[in-house]
Amino acid sequence: MTRPRASSWILPTLVLGLALSGCQLGTASVAIRGKELFQTCVPCHGPAGAGRHEVGAPGIAGMSDWYIQQELRKFVSGARGTNFDDLEGMHMQPMALSLASDDDLKAVSQYVSSLPQPRRIATIHGDAQAGQALYATCIACHGVNGQGNEAMKAPRLAGVKDWYLVGTLKKFKSGVRGSNPADPEDVMMHSMTATLADDKAIQDVVAYIETLKP
Numbered sequence: 001m002t003r004p005r006a007s008s009w010i011l012p013t014l015v016l017g018l019a020l021s022g023c024q025l026g027t028a029s030v031a032i033r034g035k036e037l038f039q040t041c042v043p044c045h046g047p048a049g050a051g052r053h054e055v056g057a058p059g060i061a062g063m064s065d066w067y068i069q070q071e072l073r074k075f076v077s078g079a080r081g082t083n084f085d086d087l088e089g090m091h092m093q094p095m096a097l098s099l100a101s102d103d104d105l106k107a108v109s110q111y112v113s114s115l116p117q118p119r120r121i122a123t124i125h126g127d128a129q130a131g132q133a134l135y136a137t138c139i140a141c142h143g144v145n146g147q148g149n150e151a152m153k154a155p156r157l158a159g160v161k162d163w164y165l166v167g168t169l170k171k172f173k174s175g176v177r178g179s180n181p182a183d184p185e186d187v188m189m190h191s192m193t194a195t196l197a198d199d200k201a202i203q204d205v206v207a208y209i210e211t212l213k214p
């Protein structure tokens, strides 16, 4: 007697229950997979993702998930890290290729993004006041506080290691990064560095960025 009535709710409840538990399991396993994959990043980016200056690997902990994914995809496609003069990019590119699937790419990005942002230590000494004037050009995309802007695909600069910013701006200026038409954002950044006349201007703008709160 009760059987036909019970079946009307047992099945939907079972399906819902399975869907919910599957969902929770999914999130947990993505986090576990992300942590597992991160072990391959540790030799260069460090155990906390704080970066290692001696191998030119920047801090990646706490970066926006979307930016990590954007850059990993560029390394995978070869849009970034395939210029023979870009030693650091050439080291990174095969690492992105070692990620077996887009799910793995997302899992490791999510994990790296969840790590606390590393402390920064000043290694360069530019003129932050002169740099502030130079930074006016950058605001449109990177934000007044260097917070970045996903809609412009422009990453956060505040809190990024100064040596990496200096090295990267030099690469943009020389075209070591920003000559590959497959990477329109880098090509655009290459043209932006025309506003930075020389190494001193690069040091100055970075000294100013270092005053911005991450």
Ligand code: HEC
Binding pocket: 037, 038, 040, 041, 042, 043, 044, 045, 055, 056, 057, 058, 060, 067, 068, 071, 072, 088, 089, 091, 092, 095, 096, 108, 109, 112
């Ligand atoms: C063999 C050393 C090495 C390993 C291992 C490595 N990286 Fe890198 N990575 C680098 C270097 C060097 C750079 C800097 C490239 C440059 O200067 O353009 C970099 C850059 C990056 C960037 C770009 C950062 C930015 O600000 O644009 C991301 C994101 C990144 N790595 C993520 C990872 C992840 C995730 C892993 C692990 C799956 C990993 N890396 C493994 C050396 C490495």
Ligand code: HEC
Binding pocket: 070, 071, 134, 135, 137, 138, 139, 140, 141, 142, 152, 153, 154, 155, 157, 160, 165, 168, 169, 185, 186, 188, 189, 192, 193, 195, 196, 205
């Ligand atoms: C029109 C928008 C725009 C302007 C203006 C601009 N940028 Fe960018 N910038 C970008 C985008 C987009 C990227 C991401 C490139 C990529 O995907 O690899 C970027 C990347 C960078 C990076 C590399 C970050 C990393 O982690 O590798 C640095 C450093 C940088 N910009 C500094 C500057 C500075 C300094 C200025 C001002 C002189 C400036 N940008 C002006 C859009 C802009």
